[in-house]
Amino acid sequence: MERESVCVLGGGSTKYGKLDDSISDITLQASVGAIESAGIEPKEIEAGYISNVFGVADKQVHLGPVVMSNLGISECPSLSIESACGSGSVSFREAFANVAAGFYDAVLVTGTEKVTHTGTDWTTTYFSYCSDFFYEGQAGASFPGLFASMARAYLHEFDATEEDLASVAVKNHENGVLNPKAHLRKKISIDDVMDSAVVASPLKLYDCCPFSDGASSVILCNEKFAKEHSKDYVKVIGSGRGGSPAALQGREQLTTIPSTRIAAEAAYKMAGITAKDVDFAEVHDCFTVAEVVDSEDLGFFEKGTGATAARNGDTKLNGSISINPSGGLKSKGHPIGATGVGQVVEAFEQLTGKSGERTVNDAKIGLTQNFGATGASCAVHIFQSV
Amino acid sequence: MQFTYSKVCKLSAKPEFIDAAKSGNILARKCAKCGEILLATVYYCKSCGSKEFGDTILKGAGKVVTYTIMTVPPAGFEDLAPYAWVVMELDDSAIRVSGFLAKISTPEDLPIGTPVKVTGFDERGIVLEKL
Numbered sequence: 001m002e003r004e005s006v007c008v009l010g011g012g013s014t015k016y017g018k019l020d021d022s023i024s025d026i027t028l029q030a031s032v033g034a035i036e037s038a039g040i041e042p043k044e045i046e047a048g049y050i051s052n053v054f055g056v057a058d059k060q061v062h063l064g065p066v067v068m069s070n071l072g073i074s075e076c077p078s079l080s081i082e083s084a085c086g087s088g089s090v091s092f093r094e095a096f097a098n099v100a101a102g103f104y105d106a107v108l109v110t111g112t113e114k115v116t117h118t119g120t121d122w123t124t125t126y127f128s129y130c131s132d133f134f135y136e137g138q139a140g141a142s143f144p145g146l147f148a149s150m151a152r153a154y155l156h157e158f159d160a161t162e163e164d165l166a167s168v169a170v171k172n173h174e175n176g177v178l179n180p181k182a183h184l185r186k187k188i189s190i191d192d193v194m195d196s197a198v199v200a201s202p203l204k205l206y207d208c209c210p211f212s213d214g215a216s217s218v219i220l221c222n223e224k225f226a227k228e229h230s231k232d233y234v235k236v237i238g239s240g241r242g243g244s245p246a247a248l249q250g251r252e253q254l255t256t257i258p259s260t261r262i263a264a265e266a267a268y269k270m271a272g273i274t275a276k277d278v279d280f281a282e283v284h285d286c287f288t289v290a291e292v293v294d295s296e297d298l299g300f301f302e303k304g305t306g307a308t309a310a311r312n313g314d315t316k317l318n319g320s321i322s323i324n325p326s327g328g329l330k331s332k333g334h335p336i337g338a339t340g341v342g343q344v345v346e347a348f349e350q351l352t353g354k355s356g357e358r359t360v361n362d363a364k365i366g367l368t369q370n371f372g373a374t375g376a377s378c379a380v381h382i383f384q385s386v
Numbered sequence: 387m388q389f390t391y392s393k394v395c396k397l398s399a400k401p402e403f404i405d406a407a408k409s410g411n412i413l414a415r416k417c418a419k420c421g422e423i424l425l426a427t428v429y430y431c432k433s434c435g436s437k438e439f440g441d442t443i444l445k446g447a448g449k450v451v452t453y454t455i456m457t458v459p460p461a462g463f464e465d466l467a468p469y470a471w472v473v474m475e476l477d478d479s480a481i482r483v484s485g486f487l488a489k490i491s492t493p494e495d496l497p498i499g500t501p502v503k504v505t506g507f508d509e510r511g512i513v514l515e516k517l
Contacts (some may be wrong), residue, residue, distance in 0.1 A: 016461060076507030125461040132398070134427065139486040140456055140463045141471040148454035157499055201455040201493065249473050249482040254452055360422070 003100040007233040008039025008383065009219040011345035016214035016333030017183040023058040023114035027067045030215035030338075031110045035071070038219040039230050042071040045145035045219070046104040048078030050336035051091035051111040054126055055080075058114040067110065084130035084223060085286060087111060087371030088216070088340025089379035091198060095220045096239050096381075101330035111341035114213045123211045127336075130373045132247035143210050144287065146374050148200040151289035153254035155202065160292075162202055167310045168191035168288040169206050169330055175317055176327025178358035183212045183333030184384040193288075196244035207288040212333030216342035232352040236363075238273070238382030240266025246376045255304075257375030260297040264369070267380040270300075275299030278382070279363035280322040284327050284371045291315075294369055295323060298380070322360045325350065340370035344381065351385040394502075399426040407507035410446045412476060412483055415439035423479050446483075446504025447517065448476040462509070470495075472514055474502050485512030490497055 012033015014026045021029070027050065035042055048064050055061040063077025081091040088111035095109045115123050128137035136146060154160060170190055176182035193206040226233040242262025245251050251258065268274060275298060283298065285291035292306040299307045300321050307314060316322035326332045326346040329339060347366040349355045360366075362386050371378035396402070396510065399413065404428050406413035413426040418438040430449045443499050450511050453472040463469070470490035485504065487488035489498050 120458075121461055121464075123459065128460045135484050135511065136471075137460065138509075139471055139484060140459060140466065140469060141484070142452070142456065142458065142460050144458065145454040145456050149452045149471065152454065152498070153452040179483050197457075198455075199458045201457070203454075247484065249484045254473070 003221040004102050005159070006096050006099045006236045007221055007223050008236060008348045009040070009230060009233045009346060010222050011105070011216070011218045011348040012037050013143055013181050013216040013342055013345050014214050015181045016212045018116045019114065019213040022295060023055055023060050023112055024063065024066045026114065026213065026215040027040040027063055028070045029110055030112065030217040033072045033217050034108065034110070034217035040106065043133070043273055044106055045073060045076055045108045047098065047107045048076055049088035049091045049095040049107060049109045051078045051341065052079060052080055052113060053082050053084060053087055054113065054115050057118050057126065063112065071218060073079050074077060083377050085284070085334070085336045086340060086369060086370050086373035086377050087337045088342065089368065089381065090241070090340070090377065092220070092341060092344055092381065093239055093241055093379045094273045096236055098223055099220055106219060108217065109220055109341055110215060110217035111338035112215035113335035113337040116211055120211070132306050133363070135247045135249060142200060142365035143201040144203050147287040147289055148203040150293065151202050151287070153301060154289055154292065155187050157255055158304040158307065163190055163194065164307035164311045165207060165288040165292065166190045168285065168291045169193050171211055171310065171316050172324050172328040172330040173207060175325050175358055176331025178356065179327045182327045182331050183210055183312060184331045188320035202287070203287055209286050209329040212335045214333060214338050216338045216343070216345045218323040218341060218344050218348060228310060229318055234348055234351040234383045234385055236381060237266035237384045240270065240273030240382070241379045242263060242266070244376050246373070249375055255293060257293055257297055257371065257378065259371060259375050259378035260294060260369060260380070263378045263380040264298050267382050271382040273365065273382065277365055278321065278367045279365050280325055280347050280360040281324055281367040281369065283328070283369045286334060290331070291323065291328065297360055298367065298369060313375050325355070325358045325360050340379065343368035343370055347383040351383055397429060403427055404507045406443060407446065407504055407512050410504050412444045412446050412481065412504060414442050414444050414479070416442055423481060425481060425483070426446060444476055444478045444481065446476070448474045448502065450500045450502055451475050451482060451495060452498065455493070472502065475503065483512060485514045486510040487514040487516070
């Protein structure tokens with residue numbers, strides 16, 4: 001089938017962190033940011049894709065019609081997509097598929113989340129509903145607990161230490177300091193991570209991304225539409241999705257995430273490139289161990305060597321592969337419905353010269369990887385500058 | 387291990403799975419077509435797609451594959467921390483199950499490979515104990 005060439009024309013984000021505005025307000029703010037960045041009129045948008053998980057916690061679900069009405073385009077069709085922490089990338093993929101198929105010339109993709117007002121106890125509990133609850137959440141496993149179980153398996157199987165995992169957090173905070181929209185903008189040391197309170201052993205507080213509020217938005221369109229509106233657009237050259245057993249107990253190995261490998265293989269194939277061609281990657285580092293596993297599953301490092309690569313600084317800004325130049329979920333923050341779209345905003349800004357001090361030098365190709373829960377679902381996208 | 391090959395299995399066998407766990411066992415199914423052994427909470431075989439299974443009761447004894455010690459627990463577990471959430475592999479098959487294990491506070495209490503067994507099922511899900 002002949003596909004339309006799909007482009008990201010503009011991107012906008014609220015700051016990530018503890019926000020006072022309501023979920024419908026931050027959803028609107030990010031959407032307006034994307035529309036103005038793209039230089040289009042709202043009436044040119046033909047459909048809206050909203051990703052969100054816990055709108056119910058801020059008394060607003062069915063967010064699409066609310067944001068469309070506030071944009072003055074109440075007749076524009078919209079929908080909401082929930083796929084746990086991977087909602088944003090899945091929503092982006094559905095929008096991509098529809099533009100690629102020629103159904104729409106231009107669509108709005110906005111991810112949004114507002115949870116911090118519920119407090120750590122309830123947020124931890126709500127998030128546990130994203131697990132295979134019968135076997136995991138119900139038995140007292142939180143998300144830090146599930147990833148801690150993967151971390152223990154990784155440290156047992158490979159030549160890696162808790163300090164190696166800590167180096168991922170230190171690196172992502174270094175990058176986040178350079179990102180004005182990041183939630184946690186402070187430098188930290190390996191000792192800070194090692195001395196922080198144990199949340200779920202072997203993971204400590206600073207191995208974990210924060211609970212964040214925030215919204216991110218992009219305009220996705222075909223290339224003809226993009227060319228008519230701006231010079232600042234990037235092409236989506238690869239898109240892939242994958243699945244894994246929902247519960248960790250269903251996986252033969254606990255040091256790899258099958259959905260990432262499946263999604264990456266499909267995205268690389270569509271793009272006609274390999275991992276070696278990627279200049280930077282925004283990956284799903286909800287916990288330090290996750291970034292290490294992601295960096296291997298995406299093909300940047302051999303299995304079992306991702307922790308060593310992190311320790312050696314290979315993944316730093318302008319290292320051999322810049323991983324999470326935005327600061328990642330760890331420092332930039334993790335508003336779960338927004339995260340996958342926020343990664344795309346970062347790729348757009350990196351490839352159009354809008355990323356300031358955190359710019360990856362001479363970057364032509366960027367990759368985003370965002371998964372739901374412990375990687376039960378995943379989407380990978382690849383972007384190229386024009 | 388005894389297999390009763392039945393027509394088509396029950397759509398949701400969670401009540402039966404829970405009853406088995408309360409007796410220290412794991413309710414599993416063996417695929418009548420390809421022989422794959424699966425937990426009773428699935429309906430189609432992941433290997434061949436068949437839904438013809440024989441029920442079987444597996445002994446809930448096995449070894450720790452990995453675990454965490456929860457110190458910041460979700461709601462309902464506040465008074466139980468620290469405790470372990472454990473992935474174990476059964477001795478009788480390659481089947482893995484996960485559950486709650488009380489009163490674990492340091493990794494020295496539970497090295498990987500420690501023998502554990504299923505002892506019950508309640509509001510904490512599958513309950514495990516060290517053998």
